[in-house]
Amino acid sequence: MKNAVDSLGTDWGRTKESVFFLLLFAFLHALFRYGGRLGFLLASRDIEGAVREEFFRGIIRARVDEVRDFSSGDLLARGTSDVSSFWLFIGPGLLTLVSAGFTFLIGIFFMVKISAKLTLILLSAIPPVVFVARVFARRLYRGHRRVRELVGKVSEVASSSVTGIRVIRSYLMEETLEERFSRISGDLRDAVVSTQSMSALFHGTLTLATGVGTLFLIFIGGRDVLSGDLTVGGFVAFVSYIGMLSFPSIALGWVLNLFQRAKASLSRMEEVTALAGIEERGEGASPHGRIETLEVRNLSFSYLENSRPVLRGVSFSLRRGEVVGLAGETGSGKTTLVAILLGFLRPDEGEILVNGRRVREEEWPWIRERIRAVFQDPFLFSETVFSNISFPVDDPRPERVVASAVTASIHDEIESFPEGYGTLVGERGITLSGGQKQRMTIARALLPDWDILVLDDAFASVDSLAEERIFSSLLDLLGDRTLLVVSQRVQTLSRCHRILVLHEGRIVEEGTFGELIQRGGIFSLHYEREKIREGLS
Ligand SMILES: Nc1ncnc2c1ncn2[C@@H]1O[C@H](COP(=O)(O)OP(=O)(O)OP(=O)(O)O)[C@@H](O)[C@H]1O
Ligand SMILES: [Mg+2]
Incomplete structure (x- = not known):
């Protein structure tokens, strides 16, 4: 310059x-x-x-x-x-x-x-x-x-x-x-x-x-x-x-x-x-393989420190091929127990064993892959019916999706939707009834390969006839796999091999339907009440 x-x-x-x-x-x-x-x-x-x-x-x-x-x-x-x-x-x-x-x-x-x-x-x-x-x-x-x-x-x-x-x-x-x-x-x-x-x-x-x-x-x-x-x-x-x-x-x-x-x-x-846990599913096969037994030992859990425990000293086991009912009044801890079985919640005391071996923290993703659950509050994504049912599997074959929907007794209703399986549901699409949502989530759970199916009050929004129909077809396709079903309905519980009765966080009764009725305990009272109700309706 x-x-x-x-x-x-x-x-x-x-x-x-x-x-x-x-x-x-x-x-x-x-x-x-x-x-x-x-x-x-x-x-x-x-x-x-x-x-x-x-x-x-x-x-x-x-x-x-x-x-x-x-x-x-x-x-x-x-x-x-x-x-x-x-x-x-x-x-x-x-x-x-x-x-x-x-x-x-x-x-x-x-x-x-x-x-x-x-x-x-x-x-x-x-x-x-x-x-x-x-x-x-x-x-x-x-x-x-x-x-x-x-x-x-x-x-x-x-x-x-x-x-x-x-x-x-x-x-x-x-x-x-x-x-x-x-x-x-x-x-x-x-x-x-x-x-x-x-x-x-x-x-x-x-x-x-x-x-x-x-x-x-x-x-x-x-x-x-x-x-x-x-x-x-x-x-x-x-x-x-x-x-x-x-x-x-x-x-x-x-x-x-x-x-x-x-x-x-x-x-x-x-x-x-910082919340991202160590639950990272590694490569390779499950360290546990097929789940033959799932055992819960002396489980205690409370949501908040120093608060009353929701579950206390709960022990039971599920063996392959068993159909087990979980009964108990509202608030007795059934959903909490399901969350623990899926590793969503960690018990304060007690342990969970798969095939006789204690489940380690990092193994939960593998366990979860083998246990399929239908939750009490059905959740659907704002996507098509087809993808809502099929997303758990990588390459969904349409005939398998339809077969699951048939088992869950929802196929006919899906067919009547404006675009059938291509209909958008949720926020941006059609609103489904509570019962439709529940059956949709049942169909979703059936699709992938699993060893144990857990139904947490999954029939609460469908009538007893539909519940019977779906439950029967579930039992038909179960084969040698295990089913844990949370239900209030006597009809469903009576078809289980064994029933666990949860009361205020403890398992107070366990046995076959007949045994529990004969015992004259909490379950038989529940049975009497339900019988009257079903008789009335
Ligand atoms: N996230 C939470 N934080 C604190 N307390 C909770 C939480 N979830 C559930 N609870 C309490 O734990 C107890 C057991 O609840 P849970 O949902 O397991 O009962 P449930 O047997 O499944 O009842 P229902 O038959 O009504 O579904 C209840 O008293 C409930 O208020
Ligand atoms: Mg519940």
């Missing part, structure tokens, strides 16, 4: 040459900036994607009881807006930090050349700035953490309102919910404002410090000029470099805020990714 200006009007060739180099420099500069930014942003998007996937892994691989500590709305917020705020730091934040760092170093380099003394004075401001930054950082972190939590709450209320829309409308709860939402939304606004004020205060403090520092340096520099230690040109250049340093100082405030926000978000995401 100096050459171009000095040679103006005197040496045309040199001017042209200088202008050419200037243009080339500008072009290269632009290219590097563009390339650098693009590279940086692409890399940060890659990291963001990886973090998001890791987060999802955490949810999907967590222990079922642990992931249930989070509401789905809160998880949604963590997986979306927390991931975004993490990206904001590693993308634009880091980019700014790097370019501010460069500006700072270049500025300091030239300043030292002009006056080492003034530069040292300037650098002596760094420790107090770092100290102030640390004080603000802690507060910003707390503020952002609270903001993130409230974002989770907002999303929680919104998502549960969508799921519970019918309840809300039928109980005329619209206003209550609007109030609840507006309260949380107000809390969120307050938290955001308070955090942003803190950030603004930090910005202000930095700007004030920069201004006062500049004045101070001009004063000292001016005296150096008067005493002849510094040239006027050097002084002017130095002051202009100070101006150049205002960018890094402002950037510092901005990036610190982003950093604390990202830190708060990351810690929230880590709470979820």
Whole structure:
């Protein structure tokens, strides 16, 4: 630049040459900036994607009881807006930090050349700035953490309102919910404002410090000029470099805020990714092979520490080919027991043995592959009927899907849907009745290969005739496999080889249907009640 200006009007060739180099420099500069930014942003998007996937892994691989500590709305917020705020730091934040760092170093380099003394004075401001930054950082972190939590709450209320829309409308709860939402939304606004004020205060403090520092340096520099230690040109250049340093100082405030926000978000995401258990199904065959026996010994379980145990000293075994009924009044612990048999919950005491060998923590995926369960609350994905039934197997053959649907007594109804097996169900498709959903989940469970089938009240929403029909066809296809059926209906229980009666978390009776009726205990009372009810209906 100096050459171009000095040679103006005197040496045309040199001017042209200088202008050419200037243009080339500008072009290269632009290219590097563009390339650098693009590279940086692409890399940060890659990291963001990886973090998001890791987060999802955490949810999907967590222990079922642990992931249930989070509401789905809160998880949604963590997986979306927390991931975004993490990206904001590693993308634009880091980019700014790097370019501010460069500006700072270049500025300091030239300043030292002009006056080492003034530069040292300037650098002596760094420790107090770092100290102030640390004080603000802690507060910003707390503020952002609270903001993130409230974002989770907002999303929680919104998502549960969508799921519970019918309840809300039928109980005329619209206003209550609007109030609840507006309260949380107000809390969120307050938290955001308070955090942003803190950030603004930090910005202000930095700007004030920069201004006062500049004045101070001009004063000292001016005296150096008067005493002849510094040239006027050097002084002017130095002051202009100070101006150049205002960018890094402002950037510092901005990036610190982003950093604390990202830190708060990351810690929230880590709470979820940390849940991903060691349950990783390795390659190769199951260490247990086919399940011949499943034995439960002295099992105790409580959901919360120091609370009343839901299961107490439960022992029983299932042998291959057996059909075992599990009876017990509501709340007696049947579903809890099923969750333990699938390794979803870990017992506080007792053990589970497969083929006589204790199941190790990392073996649960193999065990689970051999035990198929139909849960009490049927869940269908918002996909077609076909894929809802067939997804447990890799290469579903349509005739097998149909055969399962026939066994579960749902085939005819599926055929009557607008697009048969291709009909979309769930949120975006047709809504199925409770009984249809249950039979659909039974059909799904039948499809893959298994050793033990567990039905947890899987007939609760179908009438007793349909239950009988489905149960009969299940028994027909069972072969030498094992069935554990949780049911209230006497008709179903009477066809089991053996019945376990659970009462307040203990197995109080065990035997064949006839034996239990003769004993005159809890089960026979239940039988009498059911007989009267069935007689009435
Ligand atoms: N996630 C949970 N956290 C705390 N307590 C729970 C949880 N799930 C169930 N419980 C409690 O454990 C007890 C047993 O529940 P469980 O669902 O196993 O009963 P159940 O025999 O299956 O009842 P039902 O016949 O009504 O399905 C109940 O008192 C229930 O309130
Ligand atoms: Mg239950």
